Amino acid sequence: MGNADDGVFPHELALDPQVWYFLYVGEARHDSLNQFMREALERRTGRRMDYIRIIPDVSGCSLHHNTIVVNPRAKRHLARTGIMSRCPMSPREFAATVSASETVRGLVRSLVRRQGEVYMHVAESVPELTLGRLPGVKFIGPDGETAAMWNNRLYQSRMLRDLVPVLDHRQCRADEEIGEVVAALLPAWGDGVGVLADASNNVDDPFVVTDPRDVAAHPGTGGEAFLFRHVQAAHDPTVLGVTAGEDEVFIAAVADRRQEADGGWGASYPSVLPPHIVRELREHARTAGRVLGGSGYRGVFGCDFAVDREGTVHFVEVNARKHGAALEMCCTLESALPAGAPTLADLELGAVFEGRLPENARELSRALKGLFWRTCTVRADRTLRGDVAPAAHADVRALFRRILSRGADHGMILLEHPAGGCQVEKGAVLGRVVAVATDPAFLPEDMELGRALLLASFQEPAGGE
Numbered sequence: 242m243g244n245a246d247d248g249v250f251p252h253e254l255a256l257d258p259q260v261w262y263f264l265y266v267g268e269a270r271h272d273s274l275n276q277f278m279r280e281a282l283e284r285r286t287g288r289r290m291d292y293i294r295i296i297p298d299v300s301g302c303s304l305h306h307n308t309i310v311v312n313p314r315a316k317r318h319l320a321r322t323g324i325m326s327r328c329p330m331s332p333r334e335f336a337a338t339v340s341a342s343e344t345v346r347g348l349v350r351s352l353v354r355r356q357g358e359v360y361m362h363v364a365e366s367v368p369e370l371t372l373g374r375l376p377g378v379k380f381i382g383p384d385g386e387t388a389a390m391w392n393n394r395l396y397q398s399r400m401l402r403d404l405v406p407v408l409d410h411r412q413c414r415a416d417e418e419i420g421e422v423v424a425a426l427l428p429a430w431g432d433g434v435g436v437l438a439d440a441s442n443n444v445d446d447p448f449v450v451t452d453p454r455d456v457a458a459h460p461g462t463g464g465e466a467f468l469f470r471h472v473q474a475a476h477d478p479t480v481l482g483v484t485a486g487e488d489e490v491f492i493a494a495v496a497d498r499r500q501e502a503d504g505g506w507g508a509s510y511p512s513v514l515p516p517h518i519v520r521e522l523r524e525h526a527r528t529a530g531r532v533l534g535g536s537g538y539r540g541v542f543g544c545d546f547a548v549d550r551e552g553t554v555h556f557v558e559v560n561a562r563k564h565g566a567a568l569e570m571c572c573t574l575e576s577a578l579p580a581g582a583p584t585l586a587d588l589e590l591g592a593v594f595e596g597r598l599p600e601n602a603r604e605l606s607r608a609l610k611g612l613f614w615r616t617c618t619v620r621a622d623r624t625l626r627g628d629v630a631p632a633a634h635a636d637v638r639a640l641f642r643r644i645l646s647r648g649a650d651h652g653m654i655l656l657e658h659p660a661g662g663c664q665v666e667k668g669a670v671l672g673r674v675v676a677v678a679t680d681p682a683f684l685p686e687d688m689e690l691g692r693a694l695l696l697a698s699f700q701e702p703a704g705g706e
Contacts, residue, residue, distance in 0.1 A: 263278070401559075419468070543567075617691075619674065659672075
């Protein structure tokens with residue numbers, strides 16, 4: 242195995258000759274979306290489908306039997322210490338590593354020979370994922386260069402500033418300029434200045450400063466920084482949509498983002514905002530989707546907003562990818578729409594390959610009665626070792642169906658937690674809690690139970706490792 246495969250962990254593939262396979266390339270947290278994609282591809286091709294996933298996550302629960310893990314840092318850590326460790330990789334770093342892997346490229350070539358073509362599903366398109374350019378590959382997602390362009394906060398604010406209520410913003414080109422610009426802006430932006438040290442980074446959270454001296458505690462990259470007027474938000478809604486062009490935009494659902502005590506984010510549905518604000522959010526997201534579509538972007542996108550105490554809507558950002566609540570929104574859409582209506586995966590395939598949405602696409606105009614859900618991501622505040630894995634991985638989709646059929650009033654499951662014995666570094670994900678209920682009164686207790694179960698399954702590493 243050459244240098245290009247230094248990050249590939251040992252694996253075995255067991256392929257059924259009667260089945261066609263697509264590839265999923267991305268983090269394991271989006272793996273459940275492949276249930277919907279598999280079914281959509283079966284409807285599209287008329288063939289039995291399954292998938293092989295290529296992920297950076299070294300250890301997780303209920304791994305798909307055909308899994309290739311690619312993570313050089315985790316592999317080096319295992320060789321040095323004998324410990325499996327959850328070592329996060331950025332989407333672009335992971336994509337570059339996977340694209341350089343001869344193991345993965347060989348797999349793609351073998352599937353193309355076997356099937357004539359191979360679909361590749363991603364949660365986020367990035368320029369470094371060059372596997373989509375290989376002969377016979379049908380890439381399910383927007384062009385990586387276009388997605389990267391839209392994941393630049395300065396670019397998206399410029400493109401949308403006259404169309405949606407974009408926050409006031411400025412840019413700086415060097416670290417030493419930020420403090421001076423913040424000092425000049427604070428008298429007018431009294432609630433603070435949000436600072437994103439790298440305008441092209443749509444992954445890390447920005448920090449908010451109310452004193453120019455606070456900037457020194459957050460050194461930037463030396464490149465282009467994005468500064469924006471901070472809004473004291475009473476609500477932080479998020480909207481998921483699909484764009485197939487300037488005149489083909491589908492709005493899937495509106496939820497409320499929630500920041501947890503440990504700094505992580507979750508979401509809840511339905512939004513608690515009044516109907517007229519929800520309608521405004523949907524139309525702003527539709528406008529953004531039209532501009533995205535006009536630029537050549539095809540596929541799933543998200544829009545984040547802030548709503549202040551006066552009920553004024555502020556557009557925060559476009560997420561040119563599938564966001565964290567995409568799975569629950571898929572389940573919501575499936576639960577609310579009539580049989581035969583296209584799923585989010587069907588919509589994505591139509592957008593990417595036909596440049597249009599299915600004719601029978603129907604938006605969810607109002608929240609489904611008797612369905613409430615809430616999620617949160619729990620992160621490690623220090624390096625921890627998994628003791629015993631929590632309760633077995635469950636199916637979010639099945640939980641939604643059980644609640645809607647009144648097989649239960651409420652339920653909670655855990656996702657993304659590592660197996661016992663796996664080390665999780667500070668800041669990495671310990672797991673994700675998903676609670677679904679017929680009444681929102683059940684959700685707080687279920688969320689606390691899930692958080693407690695997760696935390697109880699970890700301990701300090703022996704010997705301070």
